[in-house]
Amino acid sequence: FVLRMEDPMKTQLVSAIHLQEVELQEKASEKKTSTSSPDPACVPPAETFTVEEAVETIGFGRFHVLLFFIMGGTSIVEAMEIMLLAVISPEIRCEWRLEDWQVALVSMMVFLGFMVCGVLAGYVADRYGRWKVLLGGFVWSSYFSLLTSFAPSYGWFIFLRSMVGCGVAAVSQGFILKTEFIPARHRALLLPLATVFWMAGSLLIILLGMLLVPSLGWRWVIRISITPSLILIFLFKFIPESARYNVSAGNVPAAMKTLEKIAAMNRSSLPPGRLVESVPSERGNWRILLSSYFRRTSVLLWYSWFVASFSYYGSVLSSSELLEKNLLCVTDAGEEHAVKHRLEDGLCYCISFASSDYETLLISSLGEVALVPLNIGLLTVFGRKMTMVVLQLLTALFFMLLNICSTMLGFTVLLFLLRSLVSMNFNVVYIYTAEVYPTVARSLGMGFCTSFSRIGGMIAPFIAQVLMSRSVVQALCPFALASLLCALGSILLPIETRGRALLVSN
16 A cells, blocks of 8 residues: 555656756756847847949959940940931932922931830830840931931931931940949040940941042942841840849849859949848839929020030031031132032032031031040039030030131131031030939930930921021021020039939939
């Protein structure tokens, strides 16, 4: 009986001892866990960086050199398509017996296509990517430019050229793609240098006209002029989609892959941590351009772009018209410039450019890069706004100086300096626009601006090619007045972008 009583007691004692050991083990485990796992509030946050910080850390290198030359090719193509009209206008005037307003209508239709497709290209670029729009623009413009060379009539010619203008509107998005990859401290130097490529395109189309028009005709000039576009289509595979666009679209892994590729090419490294950036709720929304923060900037920029295009193409077409019809006032006019040709005399239908005229156009085109060092200095020292004011005031002055009678050398020098000023102004307006708008609406903002610029391009031919035949003074005064008013408007721009990081959202 006694043994039976002791068995349950032993069992209870063993169970109590075992339970106590388990409790001691649990307390030791909890103590160990508490000592090895610090309080989450005391843990330092993981390091992160933005695209802007990554671009600045990577810095300038081999990738940017490649980007500079390939994207510079877009400027060559755009310049060739626009300057083509100044080169072949005497030839199409002769072939189809065109009057002044019909020649001007060709330029107007090109800019109309540019205007309509400029906003569309900007919207698509903000929604679906810069790279896709840029590649599509080259394919489109090359195809319709080639078709233009087979145009059987004047009507077909202006329709096909308007389609070319639509493609060139998409090509201009290359400036946005380039800007979004360049560090802020290098933009004031690299972006003005893009003028070199525009000048190269202008010189190339003038040389093609000089060499091919007398022997093969204007159609072969167009066919050969699409060669740079075809080359660039194959070179685009070396340029990635904008990392800023990928982030704004929520595709952070693609942006990270692009930044890693650029860092490897530049033999540099990314900032420590991971890429983190908020995804904007809206992309490609035109309301951002008219928000309270950007409203005044947008309105003044639209007028600035209108004047930049109006004065640039006014200077190009005016020089072409003055040379073609010998309307310039020179004190030492040679035999070929002694006879004035006007529409009412019936002599202006078949007047091709002489070699001296092509040479004058070549020299004036060189003016587009002559003052690039001055442009870089102004942008660096005075900023974007004040540079635009100075250039627009000087443009107004030089348009009026063209009315003064001088020697042929004097006229060439004036034209040289005028082309320098209008080209520099156009370049600064491009830079300011690409810097002032946020990533979510940068391409759309550029699209709206380029569309307003083409309104100026549409009006310029009727002033430079129609009114010029009646009065040189009356034709040059509108360009000078528009530039003067634009200088006053540039003073009112509320934002200076010199040295400022590119915005991501509004």
